[in-house]
Amino acid sequence: MTLTFHKTDIQRIFDHCAAGLPNESCGMLAGRDGAVEKVYCMKNAKPGPDYYEMDPEEQFRVMKDIRDAGLQMIGLFHSHPTGQAYPSSVDVAQAYWPGTQLPNYPDAVYVIVSLMDRSRPVVRGFSIEEGKVTEVALHVL
Amino acid sequence: MAIKVRIPTPLQKLSNGKAEVECSAQNIKELVDALERDYPGMKERLSEGGKIRRFINIYINEEDIRFMNKEDTLLKDGDTISIVPAIAGGSCQV
Numbered sequence A: 001m002t003l004t005f006h007k008t009d010i011q012r013i014f015d016h017c018a019a020g021l022p023n024e025s026c027g028m029l030a031g032r033d034g035a036v037e038k039v040y041c042m043k044n045a046k047p048g049p050d051y052y053e054m055d056p057e058e059q060f061r062v063m064k065d066i067r068d069a070g071l072q073m074i075g076l077f078h079s080h081p082t083g084q085a086y087p088s089s090v091d092v093a094q095a096y097w098p099g100t101q102l103p104n105y106p107d108a109v110y111v112i113v114s115l116m117d118r119s120r121p122v123v124r125g126f127s128i129e130e131g132k133v134t135e136v137a138l139h140v141l
Numbered sequence B: 001m002a003i004k005v006r007i008p009t010p011l012q013k014l015s016n017g018k019a020e021v022e023c024s025a026q027n028i029k030e031l032v033d034a035l036e037r038d039y040p041g042m043k044e045r046l047s048e049g050g051k052i053r054r055f056i057n058i059y060i061n062e063e064d065i066r067f068m069n070k071e072d073t074l075l076k077d078g079d080t081i082s083i084v085p086a087i088a089g090g091s092c093q094v
Helices: A007-019 A056-068 A089-094 B028-038 B042-046
Strands: A002-005 A026-032 A035-042 A072-080 A109-114 A122-129 A132-140 B003-006 B020-023 B056-060 B080-085
Touching (some): A026 A056, A056 B056, A056 B080, B020 B028
Parallel strands (some): A072 A109
Antiparallel strands (some): A026 A072, A109 A122, A122 A132, B003 B020
């Protein structure tokens, strides 16, 4: 499993995450076969420096937009303003249906942007399944 | 009264692999009970103490039930219900 981005898409993600500081930022990645075709920069409905939650109405609208475009939701991104680009225990817990280890979005890569060094953001991708976090290679074209 | 329900991937084991099911209900509470009758285990996945679980979003057509009458929101023939897990997380440690 890999995820391929255009350089401009990665830059859009970095810009959105930087604009959201000091809070976390989030969004969705739509595409096909691991290739990101569209980046949705979204609102953090519960903004905090260590928390994000997508706005349910926007989440629904974006997921519908992705389906209508014939694409799939292949990734979710969010920032860690002062943390590593690695899923936290909250990220892992939220990736599952409440009270289970059933992944909510088994086909999505969880992309995390660390802004610990704001001039040099670090981005990494992970799959979170059945209690296991596995790094997914990100390729930038 | 036929209501279409879109079942998210993590619950499709309970719905025998079906991504969409039909049931009959007057409101969301009844819908959860109807799903439980047809697909045992659904109620516990969807609700806790009679309320829809915190990180589960339920939409009637395109409207979030939180902005309507929550579990008491009335349904009508032909409505489509989407059950969608919320997307949240963050670097906080709990």
